[in-house]
Amino acid sequence: MLILTTPTIEGKKINEYLGLVTGDSLLGANMYKDMFSGVRDVVGGRTSKYEEELTNARKLALESxxxxxxxxxxxxxxxxxxxxxxxGGTMGNTIMVTVFGTAVSYQK
Incomplete structure (x- = not known):
């Protein structure tokens, strides 16, 4: 399936607009990751564990x-x-990833 950020599919005819579709995924950060991230922020460098978690959360949202x-x-x-x-608040340090777009049927 094509998943595009553009409003059209270049060179293709859209036959039908089928409506809004969304996907969500939650990423809960824990105390140990937060502490490790804080240390990395002080000494410099990237917090690759969080980047991996965000990538996975985005992938799950896209699949949904x-x-x-x-x-x-x-x-x-x-x-x-x-x-x-x-x-934040009662959810702790939780990040929600939301993806949304318009489902269409196009002529291949």
Whole structure:
């Protein structure tokens, strides 16, 4: 399935717009990762563990969105966006990754 950030599929005719599709994934940070990240921030360098976790969370959100698009009969998603939300408070240090776009059927 094509997943594009563009509003069209260049050189292809969109037959039907099937509606909004979304996918979400939560990333919960724990105390040990937070401490390690803090040490890395002080001494410099990248916190690769968090980067890996964010990559996995984004992948899960994209897979969820794709599944919903397939259930609508789509073969592409256009106008895709990714958003990150910090859910502080009672959720602790939790990050939600949300992806959304328009499911479409296009002529291959």
């Amino acid at each position: 969105m794709q599944k919903k698009a397939e259930e609508k009969g789509a073969n592409a998603i256009i106008g895709t966006r990714v958003a990150y939300h910090n859910l």
